[in-house]
Amino acid sequence: MKKILVLPGDGIGVEVADQTIRVIDHLNTSNNLNVEYEKDLIGGASYDANGEPLTQHVLEKAKQADAILLGAVGGSKWDNVERTKRPEAGLLGLRKELELFANLRPAIVFDALSSSSSLKEEIVKGLDIVIVRELTGGVYFGQPRGIEEYESGKQKAIDTQIYFDYEIDRIARVAFNLARKRNNKVTSVEKANVMETGVLWRKVVKNTHRDFGDVELENMLADNCAMQLVRNPKQFDVLVTDNLFGDLLSDCAAMLTGSLGMLPSASLGAEVEGKTNGMYEPVHGSAPDIAGQNKANPIATILSFSMMLRYSLDQQDLAKIVEDVIQEVLNEGFRTADIYNNDSQTLVSCSKMGDLIIERL
Ligand code: IPM
Ligand code: MN
Numbered sequence: 606m607k608k609i610l611v612l613p614g615d616g617i618g619v620e621v622a623d624q625t626i627r628v629i630d631h632l633n634t635s636n637n638l639n640v641e642y643e644k645d646l647i648g649g650a651s652y653d654a655n656g657e658p659l660t661q662h663v664l665e666k667a668k669q670a671d672a673i674l675l676g677a678v679g680g681s682k683w684d685n686v687e688r689t690k691r692p693e694a695g696l697l698g699l700r701k702e703l704e705l706f707a708n709l710r711p712a713i714v715f716d717a718l719s720s721s722s723s724l725k726e727e728i729v730k731g732l733d734i735v736i737v738r739e740l741t742g743g744v745y746f747g748q749p750r751g752i753e754e755y756e757s758g759k760q761k762a763i764d765t766q767i768y769f770d771y772e773i774d775r776i777a778r779v780a781f782n783l784a785r786k787r788n789n790k791v792t793s794v795e796k797a798n799v800m801e802t803g804v805l806w807r808k809v810v811k812n813t814h815r816d817f818g819d820v821e822l823e824n825m826l827a828d829n830c831a832m833q834l835v836r837n838p839k840q841f842d843v844l845v846t847d848n849l850f851g852d853l854l855s856d857c858a859a860m861l862t863g864s865l866g867m868l869p870s871a872s873l874g875a876e877v878e879g880k881t882n883g884m885y886e887p888v889h890g891s892a893p894d895i896a897g898q899n900k901a902n903p904i905a906t907i908l909s910f911s912m913m914l915r916y917s918l919d920q921q922d923l924a925k926i927v928e929d930v931i932q933e934v935l936n937e938g939f940r941t942a943d944i945y946n947n948d949s950q951t952l953v954s955c956s957k958m959g960d961l962i963i964e965r966l
Contacts, residue, residue, distance in 0.1 A: 607640050607918055610670040612647040612663070615692055616891025617901035617955075618676020619650075624903035624959035625674060625910050628927070631963045636923060643670075647699070648678030648692035648891075658695025664702055668877065672917035673699070673884040674910060677891035692891075701741050703882045705872035706772065707779040708738040708851065709912070710888055712838075712858035712868060717935035721863030721944050724835065729861050734841045735787070736858055737780040738851025740872055742772045743802070745848045768802045768847065773809040779873070780845035781817035787842055790821040794830045794846035794854065806847065827854070834858055855888055864943040865889040866902030869909035871916055883917040885909040895942075899954040902941040904931055907962060930965045934958070 609629075613622035632638040645663050652658045658678070667673050678692040688694065699705075714722065714732040722729045747765030755761045777793070784791045793810045795803035807824055814822045825833070827850045833840065834857050846854060859868040868888040874881055887905030895901060907927065914924035940950045941958055953961065 607671040608669070609640055609642045609913070610663075610666050610673045611642050611644045611675075612667075612673060613644065613650075613676040614648040614678040614696075614891065615650055615680050616677055616893045616896035617889075618648075618678065618891050620896070620899065620901050620955045621887060621903040621906040622674065622676040624955060624962075625906045627959050627963055628907055628910060628966070631966055632923060635966070636926075638918075638920070638923065640918065642674075647675065648695045649680055649683045651695060652683060652686065652690060652692060656690070658690060658692050659698045664699070667699060667703060667882065667884075670882065672913045673703075673882065674906070674913065675699075675884060675886035676906065677887065677889065679891045680893040680896070682893075697745060699884065700872060701746060702877075703874055703884065704741060704877050705874040705882065705884050706739060706741040707776055707873045708740040709779075709783070709871045709873065710736040710738060710851075710855040710858070710868060711870075711912075712736065712855075712862050714862050715867075715932055715935050717932070717938075718863040718867070718944060721946055722861055724861060728836075729838065732838055732861060734838060734858065735783060735843050736851060736855045737776060737783065737843060737845040738855060739768075739772065739776045739845075739847050740851075741848075742768055743848035766800065766802050766847075766849075768805060770805065770809050773806050774813050775875070777810045777813040777845060778816075780843050781813065781820050784820045784843040785817070789819065790823070790842040792823045792825050792830070792841055792844050794825050794827050794844055794850055796827050796850075797824070798826060802847070810845070830854060831857060834861070859888050864902060866905050866941065866943040867908070869905050869912050871909070871912040873916060883913060885913040885917075899956055900942050901955045902943050903955050903958055904941075907931065926966065927962075930962055933965055934961045937961075 613619040719730040744766040747767040795806040797803035797807045872884040911924040911927040914920040938950045
């Protein structure tokens with residue numbers, strides 16, 4: 606019996622997590638999945654209930670779970686909360702405490718959606734790339750940071766971009782190993798022309814590459830990479846980059862697939878207290894503007910669960926079934942609002958999308 610912790614979080618996180626739980630229930634009864642889950646609070650929901658976006662209690666549960674499924678955190682309701690108690694701090698704390706340093710964000714264009722992208726169909730049709738984002742270092746966590754007075758009444762803000770060689774080496778290894786199972790090409794992205802961290806990044810990746818001579822390595826500056834992603838995304842196979850560039854480039858890659866509502870992610874880690882945890886979450890945020898309206902697209906979260914089946918629960922066959930079913934539902938023309946673009950399609954709600962997927966499983 607595997608144990609998973611479900612943290613729906615805020616906004617549409619709750620709705621998309623609910624649909625994913627229905628999928629888990631279904632697979633438990635009809636496919637002998639044998640997974641036990643528990644729900645708890647994270648982000649703004651946890652702050653409202655406990656005054657903290659991530660409680661010690663939830664952190665302990667997360668450490669003991671075999672995997673974590675997370676919805677989304679954040680919302681304007683918490684705009685004025687101090688930074689360390691903001692919903693996002695809960696998510697970042699979980700990533701850091703569990704040492705989930707490798708964030709895999711695959712951007713795959715389903716055939717049925719190749720005309721939903723804002724880019725021309727021929728540019729995105731058949732796209733299948735993965736962004737490997739470093740998740741526990743860089744400017745997200747670097748010290749010193751803060752806003753200080755430098756003269757009476759005048760302020761300055763400091764963030765620190767910092768990378769240790771071992772952090773770059775271990776994320777590069779994840780990317781090279783992944784490329785070996787795919788098309789054998791890694792593009793390493795930094796700004797070595799401007800940043801010291803970029804210079805070290807390039808040097809360490811080159812060094813690590815010596816152990817992966819069979820994989821092609823290309824270095825690319827981050828601004829050029831942003832441009833290439835919208836110009837000709839199919840030139841890429843695996844992209845590896847730091848925490849901040851990975852955040853930006855993965856939103857961009859997500860949109861190539863038609864909608865942010867389609868992109869899943871897996872955050873995998875080092876061993877912490879004798880266990881390797883994995884956390885699975887959609888790339889999209891809590892979308893407060895549509896929260897509570899049953900309009901959200903649950904596919905990114907259900908696909909995140911299928912990544913969990915693959916990487917944490919050793920259920921490759923079931924993962925494939927879930928992915929095939931999603932493809933089927935899209936082929937049949939069912940669309941949530943974010944991917945609906947013409948009247949030959951059937952517009953469905955979040956829970957209806959859940960129904961359709963479960964019916965076909
Ligand atoms: C993401 C999100 C988070 C990030 C936020 C919610 C802290 O945008 O997972 O991409 O910046 O990493
Ligand atoms: Mn982001």
